[in-house]
Amino acid sequence: MLYDIIKNNYDNISSWIQKEKIEAYRLYDRENPQFPVSIDVYGDYVHVYLYEKDNISINDLQSLTDIALKQLFSKINSSNIYYKIRRKQKDGSQYEKFDSRKKRIIIQENKISYYINLTDYLDTGIFLDHRKTRDIFSGLVKGKKRILNLFAYTGAFSLTAAKNGVEFTTSVDMSNTYCEWAKDNIYLNELDPYKHIVIRDNVFFFLENIKQKNWKFDFIVIDPPTMSRSKKMLSKFDIQKDYSYLINTSSEFLSPDGMILFSTNYRKFKFENEIISLKNVKDISSDTIPLDFKDPLIHKVYLLKK
Numbered sequence: 100m101l102y103d104i105i106k107n108n109y110d111n112i113s114s115w116i117q118k119e120k121i122e123a124y125r126l127y128d129r130e131n132p133q134f135p136v137s138i139d140v141y142g143d144y145v146h147v148y149l150y151e152k153d154n155i156s157i158n159d160l161q162s163l164t165d166i167a168l169k170q171l172f173s174k175i176n177s178s179n180i181y182y183k184i185r186r187k188q189k190d191g192s193q194y195e196k197f198d199s200r201k202k203r204i205i206i207q208e209n210k211i212s213y214y215i216n217l218t219d220y221l222d223t224g225i226f227l228d229h230r231k232t233r234d235i236f237s238g239l240v241k242g243k244k245r246i247l248n249l250f251a252y253t254g255a256f257s258l259t260a261a262k263n264g265v266e267f268t269t270s271v272d273m274s275n276t277y278c279e280w281a282k283d284n285i286y287l288n289e290l291d292p293y294k295h296i297v298i299r300d301n302v303f304f305f306l307e308n309i310k311q312k313n314w315k316f317d318f319i320v321i322d323p324p325t326m327s328r329s330k331k332m333l334s335k336f337d338i339q340k341d342y343s344y345l346i347n348t349s350s351e352f353l354s355p356d357g358m359i360l361f362s363t364n365y366r367k368f369k370f371e372n373e374i375i376s377l378k379n380v381k382d383i384s385s386d387t388i389p390l391d392f393k394d395p396l397i398h399k400v401y402l403l404k405k
């Protein structure tokens with residue numbers, strides 16, 4: 100039964116989430132193929148992905164999940180559980196609009212506040228699988244002055260840097276929605292918007308444009324989607340094909356002791372040292388998987404230096 104699995108998962112992490120004061124966590128992620136759902140808890144709210152599969156209808160899956168969640172969290176109200184159906188996506192379409200109910204809440208992670216939207220997009224505004232990456236990153240940026248966050252989404256890495264003493268952050272994302280969301284997060288955390296800027300641009304154009312400027316950064320985060328095909332892009336983006344260009348070009352803007360954090364969710368990703376200009380490369384993926392995520396391939400993370 101789904102209840103038994105989520106109860107077991109909850110029992111395994113409950114003392115850890117209390118000790119670490121974790122408000123948003125993954126409770127269940129398709130561990131059992133009979134129940135193809137992902138369940139994330141955000142404070143008093145629950146966000147559920149229902150995966151379209153042949154073995155069970157979406158309606159049945161939703162009722163089973165509802166029953167299991169109400170058994171586990173006896174006080175939860177149906178209106179606090181948000182369901183989204185995950186159909187097979189076309190390339191890049193997970194970043195498009197989903198609904199328009201605008202159910203926005205605020206959650207905290209490591210004393211940083213984030214706006215979470217439970218209804219309107221496939222993703223909620225924070226990638227929980229990168230909680231530990233953000234934690235590691237918060238230690239690495241101490242004492243750094245300027246960071247560049249490419250494919251910034253809602254600005255989580257920029258907020259982490261800013262809240263850990265980085266004076267200037269530049270977040271770049273192609274989506275107007277996510278740029279506005281990142282700006283809202285900057286205001287929410289009472290950060291100076293003149294020091295923490297958000298630029299709406301295609302990263303590929305941005306990197307070409309800043310070649311004329313003498314910009315240098317002490318840390319660059321590169322966390323692109325696996326694929327992206329958008330009206331705003333001239334050609335299709337493919338992580339395996341394009342990552343070396345992204346890292347090698349970004350490395351031109353690093354200060355002498357600068358560092359790059361590169362991350363990808365592409366499960367089949369292969370890192371080839373020979374085509375990368377930075378020679379000091381460390382795969383830290385296994386250090387970055389949080390306790391509430393069981394899949395070791397959920398993402399890969401590399402640290403690179405000259």
Ligand SMILES: C[S@@+](CC[C@H](N)C(=O)[O-])C[C@H]1O[C@@H](n2cnc3c(N)ncnc32)[C@H](O)[C@@H]1O
Pocket residue numbers: 194224225226229249250251252253254255256271272273274277300301302303322323324327332336
């Ligand atoms: C995987 S998310 C990044 C997650 C983010 N680093 C975080 O930790 O929250 C990918 C983001 O890349 C953006 N994006 C996709 N293609 C882009 C491009 N060519 N230039 C700029 N942004 C792009 C999307 O709008 C999306 O916000």
